[in-house]
Amino acid sequence: MQKLFAGRSADDVAASQARMRGLMAQEGLPYGERTHTYNSRLAQELGKWADTQEQGAAFHDAMFHAYFVTGQNIARIDTLVQIAESVGLSAAEARAVLSERRFKAAVDADWQRAHDYGITGVPTFVANGRGVVGAQPYETLERLLHIAGAQPRDGQE
Secondary structure (H helix, E strand, C coil), X not given: CCCCCCCCCHHHHHHHHHHHHHHHHHCCCCCCCCCCCCCCHHHHHHHHHHCCCCCHHHHHHHHHHHHHHXXXXXXXXXXXXXHHHHXXXXXXXXXXXXXXXXXXXXXXXXXXXXXXXXXXXXXXXEECXXXXXXXXXXXXXXXXXXXXXXXXXXXXX
């Protein structure tokens, strides 16, 4: 736990985790007790590939659960392949995507775009040049869109 939150006091860590648990609970989402942070680069590349498949949304949901609920090491190729297979994606294709780094350039482009916007944390929500960083309540995102000039759809005000 010390390495995950190096440089922060125990009170900061407890408050941060309590805040995140509360936000997740408000949305009806599970949230485990994280003790490690793992490099998510390969997970991002596999996620880009999953977005091209019918099971893309299911893959992202499974990745959320693996990382934030059960604390799996999403830096491991075998873990990523198992997650892909668990939602009906081809394990062999997932492994090939990762070993050949087929979506590396696409993720590099995403990272460059984030850098160009000055984004340093995730999630970050950007609308019309304005943004908010971190898990936010619905009302904050709604306000961001309103300030950015978005108009509600008919009947959804």
